[in-house]
Amino acid sequence: MKPMSFIKVVLTEPFVRLPATLVLELDATVGVSGWNDDERARERMSFMNKKCYSLPDGGNGTAYELPLHYIRPCPEGVFEGVDLNSGPVRITASTLDGHSGQSPAVTNLKFDAVLWAKNDNPGQGILFTQAQLGGWPETIEFTDRRSNSQLQPPECKGGLVDLSLLPPGFYELILKVEGMGTHRLRLIKSFPLLIEFEGNSQRYRTQKTLY
Numbered sequence: 001m002k003p004m005s006f007i008k009v010v011l012t013e014p015f016v017r018l019p020a021t022l023v024l025e026l027d028a029t030v031g032v033s034g035w036n037d038d039e040r041a042r043e044r045m046s047f048m049n050k051k052c053y054s055l056p057d058g059g060n061g062t063a064y065e066l067p068l069h070y071i072r073p074c075p076e077g078v079f080e081g082v083d084l085n086s087g088p089v090r091i092t093a094s095t096l097d098g099h100s101g102q103s104p105a106v107t108n109l110k111f112d113a114v115l116w117a118k119n120d121n122p123g124q125g126i127l128f129t130q131a132q133l134g135g136w137p138e139t140i141e142f143t144d145r146r147s148n149s150q151l152q153p154p155e156c157k158g159g160l161v162d163l164s165l166l167p168p169g170f171y172e173l174i175l176k177v178e179g180m181g182t183h184r185l186r187l188i189k190s191f192p193l194l195i196e197f198e199g200n201s202q203r204y205r206t207q208k209t210l211y
Contacts, residue, residue, distance in 0.1 A: 004028075004147055008074035009053070010195045015070050017059030017092070021194040022209075023074055025168055026053045026066070027146055033065045056145040056170035061093025061186035063145075072197060075204060079193065087192040087209050088123025089115065089163050097182040109133075109183060116160060121192075122210055124164040125154075126173075126185075133159075134180030141174040145186075163189065 007028040013020050033050040055066040094109035112132055116125035130136055140153040140161075146169060154173075155162045161173065168191045175183040193206045 006146075007053075008191075009071040010074050010197070011070060012072050012197065013070055015055075015058060015066060016062075016064060019194075021196045021207075023168075023191040023193065023195060024055070024066075024071075025191075026055065029054070030068075031065065033067065057092055057186055057188055059090075059092055059188070074195065075202075078195060078204075078206065079191070082192055084191065085165055085167055085189075086119075086121045086124075087168055087190040088121070088211055089126065089166070090123065090188045090190065090211060091115075091126065091185055092188055093186040095184050096180075097184065098180075102181075104184070107183070109185060116162075118164050121164075123190075125160055125162045128159040128161070130159065133175060133177050133183060135177040137175040137183075138178050139176045141176075143172040143174070145170040145172055163187075 005028040006025050008023060008025050011018060011020050011022045011024065018024075031052050031054060033052045051068045052065040053068070053071075055064045058064045091110040091113060094107045095104040096107045097104050109128075109132060114127040115123045116127045118124035136159070137156065140156055142151045142153045143149070144151055151171075154166065166189050168189050171187040171189065173185040173187055175185075177183065190209045192209055194209050195204050195206055197204045
């Protein structure tokens with residue numbers, strides 16, 4: 001399988017629940033919204049201005065097609081000397097898979113869990129209580145949502161899931177609790193800087209990403 005290549009882009013306007021100025025690293029493959037595999041159907045369709053990137057999470061846990069007119073290329077060198085792993089994590093969705101036969105239920109974990117700060121950097125981990133989870137996790141799984149690949153689970157001690165060494169990206173954290181079920185949390189780890197362009201020029205200013 002050909003390795004994935006990625007491109008850094010900047011949102012120039014809000015998209016779903018993601019703010020303008022946010023930096024995203026996406027699969028560099030450009031798609032076409034509404035693409036039909038049937039060549040005969042494509043002959044009757046216009047794909048002008050429908051080019052897009054695949055966005056694993058629009059800030060609500062759901063994947064979207066991100067039209068190119070929402071973004072600009074990320075300026076080169078903007079992150080030189082910056083610890084990319086120091087950006088904050090954000091919980092975008094939380095559900096619980098209960099016992100066999102039950103449908104997944106939306107939970108309040110995305111609101112109730114506490115984001116843990118480290119070295120003055122917010123959102124470097126997630127702090128759960130035993131009551132919130134219904135018990136301590138027996139097993140933890142971690143997935144990269146861009147590649148759908150399994151990753152080494154982050155360290156978890158006393159309800160703290162340490163994500164301070166995690167690079168920017170889109171992830172799913174799966175916590176299996178005996179007698180309770182499986183908690184699934186969708187996460188975005190942001191780049192440590194936001195980028196705001198000055199109109200249509202190449203000039204820009206940066207500020208620290210706090211959430």
